[in-house]
Amino acid sequence: MNFLLAFLLFLAVGFAAAWTAERARRQRTEAAHLREIDEQRTHREIELRAQTERTVALFDRMIEGLIVIDAGGRIRLANRAAGELFGFPSPAIGRTILEATRHHEVAALATRLDREPEILGHELRLEAVENSKFLQVNALALRDEAGGRDGAILVFHDLTQLRQLESVRQEFVANVSHELRTPLSLIKSATETLLDGGKEDAAALTRFLQIIEKHANRLTLLIDDLLMLSTLDSGNMRLNLQPVSVRAGVSEVISDLKSRASLRGAVVENLVAAPLIADADPDRLRQVLSNLIENAVKYGRLEGRVTVSARVLETGRIEVAVCDDGPGISDEACARIFERFYRADKARSREQGGTGLGLSIVKHVVQAHGGEVRVESKLGSGSTFFFTLGTAKA
Ligand code: ADP
Numbered sequence: 416m417n418f419l420l421a422f423l424l425f426l427a428v429g430f431a432a433a434w435t436a437e438r439a440r441r442q443r444t445e446a447a448h449l450r451e452i453d454e455q456r457t458h459r460e461i462e463l464r465a466q467t468e469r470t471v472a473l474f475d476r477m478i479e480g481l482i483v484i485d486a487g488g489r490i491r492l493a494n495r496a497a498g499e500l501f502g503f504p505s506p507a508i509g510r511t512i513l514e515a516t517r518h519h520e521v522a523a524l525a526t527r528l529d530r531e532p533e534i535l536g537h538e539l540r541l542e543a544v545e546n547s548k549f550l551q552v553n554a555l556a557l558r559d560e561a562g563g564r565d566g567a568i569l570v571f572h573d574l575t576q577l578r579q580l581e582s583v584r585q586e587f588v589a590n591v592s593h594e595l596r597t598p599l600s601l602i603k604s605a606t607e608t609l610l611d612g613g614k615e616d617a618a619a620l621t622r623f624l625q626i627i628e629k630h631a632n633r634l635t636l637l638i639d640d641l642l643m644l645s646t647l648d649s650g651n652m653r654l655n656l657q658p659v660s661v662r663a664g665v666s667e668v669i670s671d672l673k674s675r676a677s678l679r680g681a682v683v684e685n686l687v688a689a690p691l692i693a694d695a696d697p698d699r700l701r702q703v704l705s706n707l708i709e710n711a712v713k714y715g716r717l718e719g720r721v722t723v724s725a726r727v728l729e730t731g732r733i734e735v736a737v738c739d740d741g742p743g744i745s746d747e748a749c750a751r752i753f754e755r756f757y758r759a760d761k762a763r764s765r766e767q768g769g770t771g772l773g774l775s776i777v778k779h780v781v782q783a784h785g786g787e788v789r790v791e792s793k794l795g796s797g798s799t800f801f802f803t804l805g806t807a808k809a
Contacts, residue, residue: 518539640770665687733804789802
């Protein structure tokens with residue numbers, strides 16, 4: 416009996432020990448499993464965060480403004496470009512689209528997406544005190560898996576620069592047409608007069624032929640200048656850079672303009688020191704000097720004095736100055752004088768056969784050399800045009 420009891424006790428103890436060991440083993444396995452799940456979750460969270468950061472960084476690199484709203488019209492995501500377009504700080508999350516953009520038309524577009532699946536190519540103008548902006552909006556309503564509304568994505572393209580370019584182009588075409596039409600109509604009416612019998616009178620014949628020649632020359636100059644500007648604009652102008660003596664370049668131009676200067680009784684002086692050697696394209700440098708010196712003679716006073724001087728700036732660059740003692744240029748005109756077709760004195764420019772393109776060509780050519788151009792002038796006290804060039808390496 417005792418033996419049986421001892422045996423049962425032995426079995427019970429053995430079973431209890433085995434059960435405890437099994438439970439400990441299970442607990443260990445479960446703990447390891449939980450640890451694994453926990454690690455996986457942490458890993459997934461890190462992955463998700465990194466992925467979100469990558470997406471946000473990608474959105475922030477977009478040129479277009481992007482706003483994602485939820486079904487309640489609140490911002491879920493807005494990239495940097497959107498913040499810049501509408502002037503809201505980058506974390507606009509949680510604000511309504513109206514609060515963030517402060518534009519009712521944008522908010523109205525978001526509301527339209529409740530009824531329409533998408534809006535394509537909607538143009539809107541953001542009025543501002545200084546520069547208005549032109550935007551094109553493309554937007555898409557989002558749906559969740561059950562097909563319910565889940566907010567929308569709005570993408571904003573800034574068309575402001577494009578619009579500005581368009582208006583510059585339109586203005587340019589209008590100006591060119593106007594500039595072409597004036598000499599053409601003068602040539603046409605002189606020809607008609609001759610055909611109507613004017614050619615019988617020898618003096619009239621000469622006068623009208625001179626008119627035709629003058630305006631044909633003006634057309635040639637205009638077309639030459641337009642072609643030059645188009646080459647400069649296209650970036651196809653190849654500069655043949657080489658060491659050029661500034662003094663020699665100025666002398667050459669002064670001698671070319673001698674008869675023009677003597678017609679106005681003007682004296683043109685070359686004050687440039689001989690050792691100044693610029694790194695420039697000699698033909699283009701001549702073109703710049705010719706435009707500036709010719710203007711100084713044309714618009715300077717009768718029997719005036721024009722000087723050309725040059726110095727080396729602290730930066731090591733050479734600054735050339737063309738100075739006249741003419742009527743000068745108003746501050747308002749100085750600010751616009753390098754624009755295409757801008758003329759401070761329209762009548763004077765036309766009378767002198769000017770195209771209104773000379774100074775914009777000067778600016779482009781100097782900039783192509785890496786230099787700068789500017790004017791200093793006061794009404795009644797003459798004008799000085801400055802431009803800079805690099806110094807040739809010894
Ligand atoms: P344009 O063919 O009319 O001479 P430019 O571009 O060379 O064209 O010059 C633009 C305008 O600047 C001229 O029409 C003239 O009114 C003004 N201008 C240029 N140089 C001078 C100057 N030295 N003094 C006064 N006005 C000048």
